[in-house]
Amino acid sequence: MDGKIALGEKIKAHVRLSDHVVRPVSVRVTTLEPPHRMVWTGGLPLGLFTGLRIFSIKSCDDGSVEFTMHVQLSGLLSSLIAKSLGDRQPDIEALAAGLKKWADRP
Secondary structure, eight states: OBSOOSTTOEEEEEEEOTTSOEEEEEEEEEEEETTTEEEEEEEEGGGTEEEEEEEEEEEOTTSOEEEEEEEEEESTTHHHHHHHHOOOHHHHHHHHHHHHHHHTOO
16 A cells, blocks of 8 residues: 555555556545544546445444455446456455454554
């Protein structure tokens, strides 16, 4: 990641595609409700493609927290772009594991 995570700011994510090539993807922080919710929005003009990454944290009764990351793709080119991205689940799980390690540090 490059950039400042703040409402309205543009950040650059480095995304590994299905062919293992890493490409920079620019997104904007369109929602920031610390510490509960954040949304990154990116895409192409004219509604051809919109990608949302929605991050949520919810407090649980036992004192732990639940982290959720939802990726939503829409627009005329969304199926083609989704195919070019390949299976994102391993990267999402790696991100969640890294966040957990960071949050659990002493």
